[in-house]
Amino acid sequence: MSEVRLNPHSKAISGVIQVPGDKSISHRAVILGSLAKGRTKVTHFLDGEDCMRTIHAFRALGVTIEKSDQTVLIQSDGFSSFIEPKEPLYFGNSGTTARLMLGILAGLPFFTTVYGDASLSKRPMNRVVSPLKQMGAYFDGRSEGDYLPISIRGGNLSPIKYTLPVKSAQVKSAILFAGLLTDGTTEVIEPTSTRDHTEIMLQAFGADVAKSDQHIKVTNKQQLTATDVFVPGDISSAAFFLVAAAIVPNSTLTLENVGLNKTRTGIIDVLKQMGGSVSINANEAIKTEPTGDITVDYSELTGITIGGDIIPRLIDELPIIALLATQAKGKTVIRDAGELRLKETDRIAAVVEGLSNLGARIEATEDGMIIHGQTPLKGGHVTSYDDHRIAMMAAISSLITKEDVVIDDTSSVAISYPGFFDDLNQVTS
Numbered sequence: 001m002s003e004v005r006l007n008p009h010s011k012a013i014s015g016v017i018q019v020p021g022d023k024s025i026s027h028r029a030v031i032l033g034s035l036a037k038g039r040t041k042v043t044h045f046l047d048g049e050d051c052m053r054t055i056h057a058f059r060a061l062g063v064t065i066e067k068s069d070q071t072v073l074i075q076s077d078g079f080s081s082f083i084e085p086k087e088p089l090y091f092g093n094s095g096t097t098a099r100l101m102l103g104i105l106a107g108l109p110f111f112t113t114v115y116g117d118a119s120l121s122k123r124p125m126n127r128v129v130s131p132l133k134q135m136g137a138y139f140d141g142r143s144e145g146d147y148l149p150i151s152i153r154g155g156n157l158s159p160i161k162y163t164l165p166v167k168s169a170q171v172k173s174a175i176l177f178a179g180l181l182t183d184g185t186t187e188v189i190e191p192t193s194t195r196d197h198t199e200i201m202l203q204a205f206g207a208d209v210a211k212s213d214q215h216i217k218v219t220n221k222q223q224l225t226a227t228d229v230f231v232p233g234d235i236s237s238a239a240f241f242l243v244a245a246a247i248v249p250n251s252t253l254t255l256e257n258v259g260l261n262k263t264r265t266g267i268i269d270v271l272k273q274m275g276g277s278v279s280i281n282a283n284e285a286i287k288t289e290p291t292g293d294i295t296v297d298y299s300e301l302t303g304i305t306i307g308g309d310i311i312p313r314l315i316d317e318l319p320i321i322a323l324l325a326t327q328a329k330g331k332t333v334i335r336d337a338g339e340l341r342l343k344e345t346d347r348i349a350a351v352v353e354g355l356s357n358l359g360a361r362i363e364a365t366e367d368g369m370i371i372h373g374q375t376p377l378k379g380g381h382v383t384s385y386d387d388h389r390i391a392m393m394a395a396i397s398s399l400i401t402k403e404d405v406v407i408d409d410t411s412s413v414a415i416s417y418p419g420f421f422d423d424l425n426q427v428t429s
């Protein structure tokens, strides 16, 4: 672990960058490419640590997966040919791998043990374990299966009709994947929309999936059809640079080929509502997941209230939105975001501590934060708590501070954005 010291930049940023592939879509491409029979080629795959965990899990289940930079080739005989893993599966820091793989392992007639790093071992799993138990899988783990390590004895699942008690795409996806491995139709009802990449990709792979209002039904299908997947740029990674351009005077920045699925674009709505200058050039060529180029210019911003149904559409962007809010005039209130306390670290506590150290006027609430702007930031120390989104938020803050920003450790950026510092250098040079 080594400290990183970033000098203040205090000049406009500009240029054109392409952010890495979407993390959520990359995970799902490996999952569906492995469940399907045949050869799936994934391009612009996120070459980050979390997605590698999902690749390793399927290799352990007997799937042949080759990876070269951002291209992944999956050769599978379909899920009926999976083998029982010989060793426990390690999911590292990845909540998405853990929750989605629990759904799949619940449907396979094997005994598996799964575990993760210190952060993942503190994140609740009962949100997926409980419905999967109702479907007939056996689980054991710390706190009756709420925390990793968890052991699963799967197979012989029954379909379920389940209303999500938490606004979570990971829970929805785990149940839909388990539903694929049952005889019958599984229905998930989500009172608030969450990212729908699973539904979109299930359809692309030929699954029998139907969605009306907030009801999603998946019917078992013996064979999915392998299909190639192009992964758009990750809007959650783009968010760091969108905010950078919005808060550094005289900046203008274009991010190319970013995923614009409306279940993910809450950050764009927030920038616009605050008075930001954002323009979008949609790319018509790619049909399954909408993509486009986003240009952001510096502008005067005003604080707003962020809460309710928009929260799942920007949940991972809230740390960088908090930095944005320090540069908006007036008060920004973030509420209904208690889920932030259950991420890689307690992101409400980590953001409030980090930005306070830099001189922001910010306070924590039970389910969010209140930020009083507009506050010049002085600089100081930020502890990332090994959370990639906190480390990148702190790095972006150094573009507007008067003095150095010192981050305890930035190695976590490799989880979702391995080239983050290269792109930061590019837009600042």
Ligand SMILES: O=C(O)C1=C[C@@H](OP(=O)(O)O)[C@@H](O)[C@H](O)C1
Pocket: 023, 024, 025, 096, 167, 168, 169, 170, 171, 173, 195, 315, 316, 339
């Ligand atoms: O399904 C996914 O790929 C994800 C869903 C979200 O988590 P929740 O489902 O816990 O809200 C998000 O925070 C995470 O980064 C990725």
Ligand SMILES: C=C(OP(=O)(O)O)C(=O)O
Pocket: 023, 050, 093, 094, 095, 096, 097, 316, 343, 344, 389, 416
């Ligand atoms: C919460 C995140 O990911 P995961 O849940 O997959 O660890 C994230 O990437 O911000």
